[in-house]
Amino acid sequence: MSIKAAPLQQKFITPNFWVLIFFMVSGAGFAYFRFFEGFGSVTNMSKAYPFGLWIAFDVACGVALAAGGFTTAAIVEIFGREKYHALVRPAILTAFIGYFLVGLAVFFDLGKYYNIWHALIYWNGTSVLFEVAWCVMLYLTVLGIENIPNVVEQFSGRVNLPGPLSGFNRLGNWILSKADWFTKKTMAFFVIAGVVLSFGHQSSLGTMMLIAPYKLHDLWYTPMSPLLFLTSAVSVGPSMVIFEGTLAAKFFGRKPETELLGSFAKYIPLFLGTYLLLRFLDLAYRGVLAQAFDGSVAGYSFLLEIALFVIPYFALKSKNVRQSGTKLFLCALSVICAVVLNRFNVFLIGMDMGSNWNYFPSVGEFAVTFAFLALGVMMYKIAVNYLPILEEEH
Numbered sequence: 001m002s003i004k005a006a007p008l009q010q011k012f013i014t015p016n017f018w019v020l021i022f023f024m025v026s027g028a029g030f031a032y033f034r035f036f037e038g039f040g041s042v043t044n045m046s047k048a049y050p051f052g053l054w055i056a057f058d059v060a061c062g063v064a065l066a067a068g069g070f071t072t073a074a075i076v077e078i079f080g081r082e083k084y085h086a087l088v089r090p091a092i093l094t095a096f097i098g099y100f101l102v103g104l105a106v107f108f109d110l111g112k113y114y115n116i117w118h119a120l121i122y123w124n125g126t127s128v129l130f131e132v133a134w135c136v137m138l139y140l141t142v143l144g145i146e147n148i149p150n151v152v153e154q155f156s157g158r159v160n161l162p163g164p165l166s167g168f169n170r171l172g173n174w175i176l177s178k179a180d181w182f183t184k185k186t187m188a189f190f191v192i193a194g195v196v197l198s199f200g201h202q203s204s205l206g207t208m209m210l211i212a213p214y215k216l217h218d219l220w221y222t223p224m225s226p227l228l229f230l231t232s233a234v235s236v237g238p239s240m241v242i243f244e245g246t247l248a249a250k251f252f253g254r255k256p257e258t259e260l261l262g263s264f265a266k267y268i269p270l271f272l273g274t275y276l277l278l279r280f281l282d283l284a285y286r287g288v289l290a291q292a293f294d295g296s297v298a299g300y301s302f303l304l305e306i307a308l309f310v311i312p313y314f315a316l317k318s319k320n321v322r323q324s325g326t327k328l329f330l331c332a333l334s335v336i337c338a339v340v341l342n343r344f345n346v347f348l349i350g351m352d353m354g355s356n357w358n359y360f361p362s363v364g365e366f367a368v369t370f371a372f373l374a375l376g377v378m379m380y381k382i383a384v385n386y387l388p389i390l391e392e393e394h
Helices: 015-037 053-065 068-078 082-109 113-120 128-146 148-155 163-211 225-251 258-264 267-286 289-293 297-315 325-349 363-386
Strands: none
Touching: 015 363, 053 082, 053 163, 053 225, 053 325, 053 363, 068 082, 068 128, 068 163, 068 225, 082 113, 082 128, 082 225, 082 258, 082 363, 113 128, 128 148, 128 163, 148 163, 163 225, 163 325, 225 258, 225 267, 225 325, 258 325, 267 289, 267 297, 267 325, 289 297, 297 325
C-alpha cells in the first residue's frame, strides 16, 4: 500500500528560518573554539565528568529519540499495520536526521575527533563502543537508503539541470531509475536490517554504563540496563512520531492527524507497560527501591522520571485522551521527557564522582546543542518542503 505524498512547497524564508540560522551560527562560533582551542575553552567537562551534555543529550538522548524510525517501520512493514503507512516516511526522515546529528555530536565529543574513522579498520570485538559505532554507521546508511524513494518519486524523469549542467540530465535520470529498481527489490531487507541494527545499539548504550559499578547510583546501575535502554527506546518511538506529527501540522498549517495518531498511540501503553514491569522487577529483586525515598537529588530525580512514565501509561489507555489532540501531545511529550531524564540520570545525575567534583554545562555546550537541534529542524523543513514526505492534503 503506497501513500500519496507531496512536497509542501511553502514559502521557505520565514521568521522561524532566521531563528534557526541564529542558533546555528551561534553554535558554529563555539565550535571554532572547540576544534582549535580544545575542550577546556568551551566545555565544563573534566577528568571526573568526561560525559557531559554532548554525550548525555546529543548522543544518548539523540539515539533514543530517533527510535521512531525503526518502531514505525516494524509496526507497519513487518507486522502489517498498513493503516499507519502515512506515518512511515516522516518517521524515517526524522530518524535519519536524528542519527546524522548523533554522528555529528560524536565528532564534537571525541578528543581526537580526526580519528573518528578508526572504527572502520581497527576492530575491537570486545568493545561495546565498537559495536555501537558500527551499528550506528550501518543504520544511518540503511536510513539513507530508505529515504531514496522520496527523491526518486520527486525527480525521476524530471531532472532538468540548467545551462552547462544540462549534459548531466540523462545521467541523472538513469541513476534515479536504477535507484528506483534497487530500492524496490531490496527494501524489505533494509527494513529488517534497520530493526535488527537498532536493537543492537539501543541496548548497547545501556551496556556501556556497566563499566561504572562504583560511580553510578544503585537506582540505575543494573545488569538489566541493556534491556531497559532498549525497551524505553521502543516506548518513546511512537511518542516521537506523535510529537513530530503534531508540531508539523501546527507549524506548516496542516490539518492535525489526531485520529490516525490517536490510533497509533494505543501501542504506547503496551511498550511502556513492558518497560515499567521490567524496571520495577529489577528494583525489587536488587532491593534498592527504598533509595528513591531517601531525600537525595538522585531519589527525587528517579521519582520524577517514573512519574513521567507512569502518567501517560494510564492516560493513553483512555480513548478520550487518544482522541484529544492536546492530551495526546502532552502524553507523548511526557514519555519523551521521561526518556530524556532517564538518560541524564544514567550519564550525569546518577553519577557520583566525589565531593571534590561537580559539573554543569557551559554556555558553549548549550549553544552547540541548540545548534544541533536547529540544524535538525532546518533539515526537516527542507525535506518536507521539497520532497514527498507528508501525505497530500486536499
